[in-house]
Amino acid sequence: MIGGNAGWANINALIQQSIEGVKLYQESDWRSPLVDVWGISDLDLFKESDRILRDLPKDRAFFAYVQTSGNHRPFTIPKDNDGFQISNLSLEQVQAAGSRSVEQYNAVRLLDFNIGKLMELAKAGGYYDNTIFVFFGDHNTRISQIPHMPPAFEQLGLESNHVPMLIHAPGLLKPKVIDEAVGLVDLLPTVAGMAGIPFSNGAMGRDIQQPAPEGERVVPLVLREGTFPLIGGVTQHHLLQMQHDGSAPTLHDLRSATPRDNVAEQHPQEFQRLLELTRGLHESARLMLYRNVR
Secondary structure: OEOOOOOHHHHHHHHHHHOOOOOOOOHHHOOOOOOEOOEOOHHHHHHHHHHHHHOOOOOOOOOOOOEOOOOOOOOOOOOOOOOOOOOOOOHHHHHHOOOOOHHHHHHHHHHHHHHHHHHHHHHHHOOOOOOOEEEEOOOOOOOOOOOOOOHHHHHOOHHHOOOOEEEEOOOOOOOOOOOOOOOHHHHHHHHHHHHOOOOOOOOOOOOOOOOOOOOOOOEEEEEEOOOOOEEEEEOOOEEEEEEOOOOOOEEEEOOOOOOOOOOOOOOHHHHHHHHHHHHHHHHHHHHHHHHOOO
């Protein structure tokens, strides 16, 4: 379910050609008015998607993906927002906390407010207690500074890959914090594992509830896109980065005050482990573009 037009970023073809039996809802399916280039507001999207979910057979499980967009430019605050109050903090105050503008800050606050409304809708609709809710971002917030994060995230370019991920199911799951490095490709296998659903996985993601066979979990990254990308492998404590062909590898300590320093000589075993895994994961991903076609 997407509030705008699914022609954007080829979403229509990607979803409908990759997942059998999927039903795609987009801009033309909604009764709510458009608020900006992204389509209907996130709050209206939650309300309309809630109506769809309530109408599903009660004895049948469902999987629903709802894509929000309100915390993107132009950071629209709709007139119909169920009582959301705009904050009047100064530009200096919001920038000190990492936001670029007051408008961006309020848009993120509105998203948080709307998620609360979604929880209220789910409780009223009777599917809150037996549903696993997963909240995540597909990219960072394009913030100008991140004073609340370790220096490595800004200096090594990790802020573009670091996104929030929360799994919420109080009636089904015990509270837990995952400190290991995980990626968005791990979401579907993890949720399927939590739900006890048998599945065949042809992608690179893994159930993060299960121990990683390589020891400390490694997540592949693309740190710089383009014809000659800079690739990486990140763990909870280190980042290995190299050119796409495996040349010029360096190892970096994510906890260091000087994270640009190459610490390969201080950690030769970890350097060699991540060197092989990072190159192997990158080449596997490239191969899957050709071999992993439905």
